Amino acid sequence: MKNLPTIQDELKQLPKYSLTHAQKQRIRIELRQKRKPSITIFKPFVTGSAILLALFLIVTSGAFQESESSVMKKQVALQAVKGERFALEKRDGYAIGTQNKAALLDTFGHFVAKDKSRVAKVMIYLWGDSKELAGKSYKVEAMNQYGEKLQLAEGELAGGLYGEDAQIITSFTPIPSAGVWQLSFYVDGNYHSAFTLNVLPPFPKTKHYVLTSSPKELKIGKNVELYMEGTKNKKEIKVQLLNEKGKVVDSEVFKGKGLSGIDAETSQKEYGYSGGLIIPDKGTWSLVIDGEKTLPFNN
Numbered sequence: 001m002k003n004l005p006t007i008q009d010e011l012k013q014l015p016k017y018s019l020t021h022a023q024k025q026r027i028r029i030e031l032r033q034k035r036k037p038s039i040t041i042f043k044p045f046v047t048g049s050a051i052l053l054a055l056f057l058i059v060t061s062g063a064f065q066e067s068e069s070s071v072m073k074k075q076v077a078l079q080a081v082k083g084e085r086f087a088l089e090k091r092d093g094y095a096i097g098t099q100n101k102a103a104l105l106d107t108f109g110h111f112v113a114k115d116k117s118r119v120a121k122v123m124i125y126l127w128g129d130s131k132e133l134a135g136k137s138y139k140v141e142a143m144n145q146y147g148e149k150l151q152l153a154e155g156e157l158a159g160g161l162y163g164e165d166a167q168i169i170t171s172f173t174p175i176p177s178a179g180v181w182q183l184s185f186y187v188d189g190n191y192h193s194a195f196t197l198n199v200l201p202p203f204p205k206t207k208h209y210v211l212t213s214s215p216k217e218l219k220i221g222k223n224v225e226l227y228m229e230g231t232k233n234k235k236e237i238k239v240q241l242l243n244e245k246g247k248v249v250d251s252e253v254f255k256g257k258g259l260s261g262i263d264a265e266t267s268q269k270e271y272g273y274s275g276g277l278i279i280p281d282k283g284t285w286s287l288v289i290d291g292e293k294t295l296p297f298n299n
Contacts, residue, residue, distance in 0.1 A: 073146040078182045080194035088125075090162040100127045101193040102185045111175055112214055114202045119152075119172035125164040126157065126185065126192065133166035134159040139186040140172070144179055152183070175199050206292035208232050209273075215299035221280055228273040228289065229260055237290040241277050244284040244296070250277050 083097045085106055097103025105123035112118060124140070126133055140152040152173050157166040175181060178201040184194040204211045209230040218224050230237070234256050241250040254275030261270050279285065279299050287294045 075145050076143075076147040078143070078145060078180060078196055080182045080184070080196050083183075083195035083197050088162060095125060096197070097125070097183075098193060098195045102126050102183075102195065104183075109217060110200050110214065111172075111197060112200045112203060113178045114174055114176060116174050117212065119174055122153070122170055122172050124153075124168050124170060124185075125160075126166040126187070128165050128192070130160060130165040133157055133187060136166075136188045138166075138168065139189075141184045141186070142175060142181045143184070144177065144181050148177075150176070157187070178202070201297065204287055204294040204297045206287075206289050206294055208292060209237075209289040211287065211289075211294075215279070215285070215297050218279055218299060220282065220299070221278065223276045223278050225274060225276055226254075228254060229270045230273060230290070231268055231270060232290070233259075233269070233271045234290070237273055238288075239275060239277065239290075240288040241279065242286045242288060242293075246286075249280060252277050 081098060083103075084099070085094050085096045086099050086103075087093075088095050088105075094106040095103035096106045103125045105125070107121075107123075108118045110118075124138075126138075134157055136157050137154070138157050139154040141149060142152050143149045150173060152175075153170045155168060155170055157168050160166055178199050180196050181199050182194055182196045185192040200214045200216045203214060209228050209232075212227045212229055213224075218226075226239075228237075228239075236253050236255050239252050239254050240248050243249050252275045254273040257272035257274060259269060260272035262268070263270060282299060284296050284298055286296050
């Protein structure tokens with residue numbers, strides 16, 4: 001019988017990727033006749049594999065933790081004061097911002113993340129030296145609590161109309177996410193003033209429908225008129241309110257109002273619907289609109 005070194009030498013001479021039938025049979029016979037060589041030959045391989053596997057798991061785990069920590073957003077302190085709602089002088093209406101510095105006409109009460117409608121027409125008011133404001137270029141930038149920035153609008157200021165020193169009607173870029181955002185105003189490239197606003201979460205939506213009223217603004221326990229838009233043109237649609245457990249707590253048939261507009265980007269027709277629902281309490285809810293379910297939302 002060949003000793004162990006002889007078997008190991010022959011194994012080294014075997015093809016790298018495959019063995020012939022005769023070679024495989026010979027190895028089986030010799031290993032059956034002497035068990036110890038099989039343990040000595042293969043144990044280091046198994047042990048080495050186990051060590052490599054353990055190292056791989058450790059490295060992978062460390063890399064995953066590093067990757068996970070790298071995507072965690074770091075918060076930054078927003079320095080501006082909170083925007084306050086105040087009555088406009090010499091005209092009916094309210095503005096939100098910092099009085100005698102910068103403000104926006106308070107048309108809707110809140111901005112909503114990803115919403116185009118509430119930022120389609122925005123009135124900006126600025127105060128200061130009218131000679132240094134009217135006719136000058138302006139820019140509005142937004143930054144959230146994670147330091148993410150975007151430009152909302154830019155253009156040229158007009159003179160004041162109702163006591164402010166400059167004003168302009170413009171449109172904003174939709175704000176991409178909910179939370180606190182700081183709006184900073186610049187005139188001729190120079191910082192003018194800033195304030196913060198709380199932007200509400202996106203409107204609940206399905207594939208073909210979107211609620212155009214924010215749940216955060218709805219009164220609890222009262223039947224409120226809600227409006228929706230959809231890409232389907234129907235005389236009526238069924239809308240159900242589901243609680244966190246998926247139980248239907250209210251249901252209503254919303255009436256179709258016909259064409260409400262055309263999306264400027266997609267040129268797709270949008271149709272309006274209205275109806276009443278009662279949200280009984282604070283909590284987590286979802287809607288089933290014409291058979292399509294929204295993601296959960298909070299009011």
